[in-house]
Amino acid sequence: MTSALDERVKLYESDLAADRQRSVFVSGQVPVGVYGLGKMGLPLAAVYAETTGNVAGVDVDPEVVRSVNRGENPIQGEPGLDSLVRENVVEGALEAFTDGESVAEDVSIHVVIVPTLVDDDDKPDLSVVKSVAADIAAGLERGDMVVFESTLPPRSCRDELLPLLEDRSGLDRSEFGLAFCPERTSSGRALRDVRGAYPKVVGGIDGESTRVAELIYGELTNNDVIPVADATTAEAVKVFEGVYRDVNIALANELGRHADELGIDVVDAIEAANTQPFCEIHTPGAGVGGHCIPYYPHFLIQRFETPSHLMETARETNEMMPLYTTELALNGLREAGVPPSEADVAVLGLTYRPGIAEIRSTPALPIVEHLNDVGADVTAVDPVLDDYTAFEDVGATVESVTRLEDHTFDAVVLVTPQDAFASVDVRSLRRPGGQLLVVDGRQEFTHLRDAVDVDYRGVGLHD
Template sequence: MTGEGTMRAVDAPRRAAYDPSASDAELREAFLAGEIPVAVYGLGKMGLPLAAVYADVCGNVTGVDVDESVVETVSGGGCHVEREPGLPDLVADVVDRGALSATSDPVAAARAASVHVVMVPTLLDGHEPDLSTVEAALESIGAGLSPGDLVVVECTVPPRTTRDVVVPTLARISGLEVGEFGAAACPERTSSGRALEDVRGAYPKVVGGVDAESTRVASIIYGEITSNDVIATTDAATAEAVKVFEGVYRDVNIAVANQLARYAETLDVDVNEAIEVANTQPYCDIHTPGPGVGGHCIPVYPYFLAGAFPEVDAGLLHAARDVNDSMPEHTVALLEAMLDAHGVDGDAPTVLLLGLAYRGNVAELRYSPGPVVARELAATGARVLAADPFVDDWTEFEGVERVPMDLLDSQNVDAVAVLAGHDEFRDLDWAAFDAPVMDGRFLLPEDVDAPVYTVGGRWPR
């Protein structure tokens, strides 16, 4: 990967990407020269880093987003995505160089681009995948699609989506024949807080086209985007399955850890210690138990199989989801047991929750266990206080009292629960709370001067 980029090639000829007559070297040279313009649809927490890296490499990228405030921010060289090391500087640089621009007009962007990169979320409708956001992006792309264009699906979708949804939709709207344009699944393998590192090559890049030419072009492009290997799969469905399988593995593995954690009291062992030692055996890699599994990825991807292909018995996937979904309630039960062990009297104990986001240093509440713990605690009659430096809108947390970060140490509480491992919590004076702490994220140091409890641990630690 060059990583140097060029100025936007506004006067350069617009080259087709899907061009069987062009050699690998010719396509690579044209891409790096900005002659194959790129449009990235979706400038969210994963889309903006991807667009910025594309721009840094090829120098000719248009970012598309329906949110006018996002477009305005990016157009001015600003970065609305927080806590991504290096991203604000990179966005400012590529915008200043003319390598990246932003628009809220997806059809105009599609008409100008030869490579179309889709990075919009696939949501759930109940337990079934909802492709409406992806389909909306495809409709705009199709309205501006030209012969020789390549459409890249970077967002995570159910396997076979590129083949069964993307290609037919584009053909129907554009009027082009299948084969006049290309399509490939190139799923992101990116985590919040390290997006640039991941996009640039922390892991091998997986690409899979609907035909050989799509795979070839996608491999050439991502060979420049990433410094890591490019792994070309047999087809697009296989590439899509890779990403979904990664998420399903983590969900099932975490469910195993959470299930084992429930044996802690019965076995009278520290399950976390047992897991750590078990993992010294090379065939064992058990994850860590905790208060629940959140975010847009891990709780969602199992339904990209179970919900999209109901003809297959997905008993294991549903069982894992049930275990992980039950952990917030189990965490509340552990908090009640912890309070009882410390002789807290009364029907309305005061409990301080640290972190409502689904994991540390991430401003994401979707499927987060924190709000569920807060709601379940309040239902028991507890007074629930909470602090989270990443949460701006507290209107949806009915019955939860927000505590400013600078007032944490002065709170008179009966118990504290760490539900998200934000860096801001690491240096708190835990002894000042004069209360037991449920460390759900293994945040506290071993020598902390407070009674510490963990999910699956021998009580207290």
Template sequence: SGKLRTSSAPVQSDAFIIAVPTPISPAPHPSPLIPHSDLSFVKVAATSIAPILRRDNLVVLESTSPPGTTEEVLVTILEKESGLKAGEDFYVAYCPERVLPGRILHEIVHNARIIGGIDSESAERAEKLYSSFVKGEIYITDARTAEMVKLAENTFRDLNIAFANELSRICHRLGVNVWEVIQLANRHPRVNILKPGPGVGGHCIAVDPWFIVEKAPQEARLIRTAREVNDSQPQYIFERIKELVGDIERPKIAVMGVAYKGNVGDTRESPALRIVDLLKKNGYEVSIYDPYVEGYESVEGVFDDADCIVLLTDHDLFRELSPTLISLSVRGKIVFDTKSLLDRERWESAGFEVETL
């Protein structure tokens, strides 16, 4: 249509949408045990917009942020650097992005959106902007509530995953199949346990709960514990691998998948990479196959002389691999399927011992 243009620096516009990373900061927090947010990208974006900010402009922050960021960080910088007054000369809102990697364009249009203005006029102007392309429902609130909504969404999932991961450890100790437990428990109309796995990755669920802990460390005890459970899952997986390979000297581990989730190539905060790192640091030889991640797309030689195959990402393509052909290459016929993805019967028929969480 010719309406889309790109620029390496902000240009004068009617509206500015800030969607920049807000990672965990490498700098120490006042409490050394609490990771905290790095808002430097938000600050740089605000500083770059301020000189070209005009009256009646709208600025929207989409980046996941600790509650208060829109008003305390974004507005403060914009007012100081522009000489204008938020809510009078220009308008500011927070509208968290809610997109799934692999479905971004669809979800930008069809997902429901939360818009939180610093005042009612800011909220109304942001709603008008988003309603021009969003087909999902739009809900209006204040900026701080909108910030908390995004954190609550991802923290709820983190808590549920932590429960599933802890349940898997308990079931393993007690000799119970956790996958059957979850499947049957979820038959209850008010129960929805998520699946356990090798840990939690991505730029949202593995990060966002810490923003709540940062703001309310005394109150967020359950949230913090869930983060610690999920952050410790790669170490638990490593210990399970150690048990499986036993006393083999310098065992070779063939890893299936290093992306943080299935059917995408995103490795941000991937627990699989942490497991690979643990294996290498402890003297294991590691080969990796991930059809979605650059550098690991080829399966050639990955399973050669492997003592143990460890599946860490639930790519659908892994279901199509032939266990019979793989059995001709490996040295040890052990498969540790941390996602319960593979057809156990097929792999066992090919002579493999299949372990799950």
């Protein structure tokens, strides 16, 4: 840390004028701890460091801590983060540690951005967040400010984290600040998002907490800061954003499955409908993945007694899309006279999103599993992913994009449209003299619809 302990300034219940509070915050006299240096946490810590010049980052992974302290960025695929981490470390603005309790003793603002888990029954698991809160409580002092950016089920700050902080610190709720500021960042654009691609939303457990959070994020972002009524409202904002997308995608997927019965390309109808400003239907696809959308609806479905029929149905609809996409392939193989148990199938795109090396809840995994279950030989291909263990464990053979055209297949299933697939001559993958079944989960290979040697079937498109 760059500031001696006797130089530390507290912002919660401060007697300083607001302008002076902002000044000391950006001068480094209000040391900041950022707990969690993962894909969203390290970019956040780096922006805090460039803003204040005095940040201690905390992570349980010693290798992450060592990398950061060497000025190296362990997070791949984030433009600008390499240089920002290096500059902050060289300038002494950012240092990383594994001991959260020690950091908590030395900082005045505590920012938590660690994963909120979901257990095997889809129930929210706050164990990681609570563990970090306990570390913070061990060093919490009067006037400190705690901000949670980890996505939380609404009422978590009020009902669980505040009592934990009070109990473990021995402080009364009136002696420290607590606010929620939903993380609104996406992999591959985290720095831009943190710096102000979208307004920041803040809500505290009391008015003073909201005021301090608004002051802090007013310096961090180039966009607006929106104060809401309380921490629970702010928690709901992030969950509602995810729920909206899940329900909207489910609507698109359900409409997409009507394509053949309607005899139309539902995707075209959606695009035309969306020219009306009150209509914003998403695009149907092979499934929904990532660490956000598939999980956040459960923060309401599993947490509260109020029925959530719409959200439950949306989850069920989206969770069925990998099986639906697989059935498109299996039906096409059977119609071509190829037993699925004797078929060679290439699955293209394994990550949950293009360009991002992450497979959490990726629809590609259940698609590979379903194909393997019926006896198909599955070749999995992805130019972005560096660890294929999960796909090998369910029976897939892994091949590189550059060697894909050395093989022939009965069917190709596109799940995630990585840029490198544009260079693949998909038609060359067919059996000599035969026809290639192409199942397009993202409407990326529509140029093959009229090819005589291709049986093209797209999600949301009329066969």
